[in-house]
C-alpha cells in the first residue's frame with residue numbers, strides 16, 4: 643500500500659515488557675480522514691500498540707511515522723503537541739477534578755489562545771458535560787466519563803485521535819451515542835481516528851478499514867465491510883457476542 647496519504651505509518655514495530663514480547667512486527671497504515679479499527683481478543687496487544695504510538699512503552703524496533711516524521715524516539719509530550727491524542731482504556735479521567743479541570747488538563751500542552759473555542763466545540767458535542775462542568779469527574783456515570791475522556795483528548799486539537807475501547811462496560815444505547823459522535827467528528831471535521839475495540843461488530847461497521855490482531859501480530863486487514871463478512875472474524879469476534 644502506498645504510504646503517501648498516510649497520517650500514520652507503522653512498520654515492523656516490536657514492543658516488549660521486559661522479556662515478554664507484546665508486539666511482534668506490526669504494520670498498520672492510517673490515512674488522513676479515515677476511521678481505522680483494530681480488533682482482537684483480550685491480551686492480543688491492542689492497548690500496547692496504542693501506547694507504543696504515544697511513546698510509552700517504546701518500540702524496540704521498527705518505525706512509527708506521523709505526519710511525515712519518525713516519532714519512534716520522540717518524547718510523549720512532544721507527540722501530543724504534534725497532534726496525537728489518546729483516550730486510554732478504562733477512561734482514565736481525573737476523578738477528583740471537576741469536568742472543567744479535566745478539560746483544562748487536556749489543553750495544557752497546546753496554545754491556550756484556542757481554549758474558549760475548543761471548550762465550546764466539546765460542549766456542543768457533549769452537552770451533558772456542560773451541564774456538569776463543575777461536578778467532579780469521579781461522580782459522573784460511566785458513559786459521561788467516557789465522553790469526558792474523549793472530550794479531554796479533543797482539547798489538545800489532535801489530527802489523530804486514538805481511542806482505546808470506548809465502549810467498554812457501557813450500555814448499548816450509550817455505546818451507540820458514542821459511536822455516532824466519533825462518526826460525526828470524522829465526517830464533519832475530517833478527524834482521523836484509530837480505534838481499538840472488542841465490540842467488533844459496531845467498530846467494523848463504523849470504520850473505513852480494520853485490522854485484526856492475534857498474539858501481537860496483525861493477521862488480517864480489509865475494509866470494515868470485508869472483515870465483517872470473513873468467517874474467521876465472525877467466528878472469533880462476532881458469534882455469540884453482544885451486537
Ligand SMILES: Nc1ncnc2c1ncn2[C@@H]1O[C@H](COP(=O)(O)OP(=O)(O)OP(=O)(O)O)[C@@H](O)[C@H]1O
Pocket residue numbers: 659662663664682683684685686687688689690691731840
Ligand atoms: N505492563 C505490563 N507488563 C507486562 N506485560 C504486560 C503489561 N501490559 C500488558 N502486558 C502483556 O502484553 C500483552 C498485550 O497486552 P495488551 O493490554 O496490549 O492487550 P490488549 O489486546 O489491549 O488486551 P485488552 O483488551 O485486555 O486490554 C498481554 O500478554 C499482556 O499480559
